[in-house]
Amino acid sequence: MNTQEVVLETPLGSLRGLQQDGLLVFHGVPYAMPPVGARRFAPPALAQPWAGERDARHRGAIAPQTPSRLAVATGDFEEPQDEDCLTLTVWTQGVDAARRPVLVWFHGGAYTSGAGSLPWYDGSRLASEGDIVVVNVTSRLGALGYLYAPGVSPGNLGLLDQVAALEWVKSHIAAFGGDPLQVTVMGQSAGAHAIALMLARPNAEAPLAQRAILQSAPLGVTLYDLDKAKGNGDFFLRALGIDPDDPRARELACQASIKQILDAQTATTLHVVQQSSPGEPGALPFIPIADGVVLPTPGHMASALKGAAGKLDVLIGTTRDEATCFFYGNPAIEALTRAPIPEEDAARLAARRPGGSAGRLLMDFVCEQVFLWPSLDWARRAAQAGRNTYLYQFDWAAANRDLAATHCLELPFVFGTREAFAAAPMMAGADTGRVDALSAAMRASWISFIRTGNPNHAGVPPWPPFEPARRATMRFDDVTGAVGDLAGDSWRAAPTT
Structure with missing residues (x-):
């Protein structure tokens, strides 16, 4: 790799970054003041100009966190942790006046783990192949980001961090060769959920983006009340x-x-x-709350999310077996003789998965309730609002049949970071040639959507837009193609109010 150092003058100060094989990267770029000392448990304050030159050659610290519960699928990581973590990583082909489309990435991790700076989410391939500016966001997590305790912390601070990052993009991305009027927000799991919540904020100004990519958004999760x-x-x-x-x-x-x-x-x-109830996948104490200030009250949250779906063009989808990693290796789930779900759902799911264990039927139910049906409903509402809407399902399965097409499995494909996921159990035994081929096709679709609002390109079969009466879904697998009705009978059983 040919690496040189570069210096960029921005409105906030000088950044010393890297030029690697023709691509510029700037690490640890502050978008807000460090939330340390008396600023712990306080809303973010936008970054202030700095004197001298700031070193942007090394990955920024990740938010303080405990090991991820999904390491059984994704593998784990070791990175320096620090409260001074409100930073961005930016990849761009040039700091000129080209006004490139911008992609802003919000990582998953149940609001308690992960970081935008992880090698898993390296944006270099998307930036170079699509000539786009990629911005990865790191924000506060866990109690530091989502504690609600009157007089101590108002809650929703991590979500406000993410809003502040988008405000920084609007004000400063032009200095990095990006167009603040061509922004796509992209997130997976909690990151996708956060995007939906940001769009649902009461009294929010015009959306700080034009398009959204929502991967495995747990839109079926109910927020806590005060x-x-x-x-x-x-x-x-x-x-x-x-x-x-x-x-x-x-x-x-x-x-x-x-x-x-x-x-x-x-x-x-x-x-x-x-x-929590047996088999409940969430049970997370530190997540966004329906506080009536940053987000609507519980009584208004559902209607706000319905309205949010119509605000941006959207590419949205799930993996086929989202829930397997949440229950993987849990002896209590393996010992179930009856899935703790409504009888009519158990019968329907059993018919769809003959011979499936009670635990596997529970996983299918959670996948539907938390991820699949709410994502389908988001697509329906976006299409009804006249938005460009495209639906996908990621069907490529891990060699480990207990994980199958599990939550997070699409990530190395979307980013083209197979090497960074080399230790991930979900990638064990994968044929690298098949992975790389599918990854290239997916990256091209994502890039096309980011640039044009349409994911079609020569490398995939035609991908029709989603319409309520024609629920076209692109299924990504070794054989990729669009189908007419993703969920079949289960979708017809889903609530559509």
């Missing part, structure tokens, strides 16, 4: 050794070490899991 969120917050503070009613609670919480924060976060998560 009472439930406060209960989780009170438990967290007590786990830190702080009385929630202590007038100094915020001061004490800001003084706690990162280890203490993460230990209390783990204790709170265990508490919530112990209170």
Whole structure:
């Protein structure tokens, strides 16, 4: 790899980045002030100009976090952690006046793990193949991002971080060769969910993007109301050794070490899991909340999301077996003799998967309820609003049949980062030639959508737009093609209000 150093003058200051094989990359670019000290548990404040030259040659720190629960599928990672993590990574072919389309990436991880700076999400192939500017966002996670405790933290801080990142893009991406009027937001799992929530904010200004790519969005997840969120917050503070009613609670919480924060976060998560229903996949104490300020109240959340679906052109889809990694290796799930789901759903799913175990039927049910049906409904509403709408399903399956086409499996294909996922169990035993061929086709579709709002290109069969009466779906597998009705009978059983 041919690497040279470059210096870019931006309105906020000088950045020393890298030029690698004709592509420019700038790491650790601040979009907000560091949320440290008294700024812990405070809303983000936009980045201020700096003096001198800022080193942008090395990946930025990731948000403090515990190991991902999905490492059983994706593998794990070791990266430096720091509260000073509100940064971006930017890839571009040139810092000129070309005004390239912009892609802004929001990673998944259940709002508790991951980072935009991980090699998994390296944007170099998308940037070079599509001549687009790729911006990866790292934001606060877990309790530091989503604690709700009156007088200590208002909640939804990680979501506000992501809004601040989009505001930075609007104001500063032109200095990196990007067009602030051609922005596509893309996210997977929690990242896709966050995009939907940002679009649902009450009294939000015009959307800070023109298109959206939503991969495996858990749109069926119900947000906490203030009472439930406060209960989780009170438990967290007590786990830190702080009385929630202590007038100094915020001061004490800001003084706690990162280890203490993460230990209390783990204790709170265990508490919530112990209170959850058998087989419930979520049970996460630190996620966005329906607070009536940043997001609508619980009573208005559903209608706000319905309206949000019509705001942007969208490419949306799921993997075929989203839920397998959430239950993988869980002896309680393997021991089930009856899936804890409604009888009519169990009968329908059993007919679709003859011989399927109770645990596997539960996984199919969670896939439908949390991911598939809500994504189909989002597509329907977007199409009805006149938006360019394209639906996909990722069917390529892992060699491990218990994982199959699991959650996160499309990521190395979309980014072309097979090498970065070399240790991922979900990629074990994969034929690299087949992976690379499918990856190239998917990247070209994603790039085409980012550039034109249409994912069609010469390398895939025709991909018709989604329409409520003609639910065309592109199925990505070794044999890729569009089908007329993704979910068949199960979609007809889904709620459509």
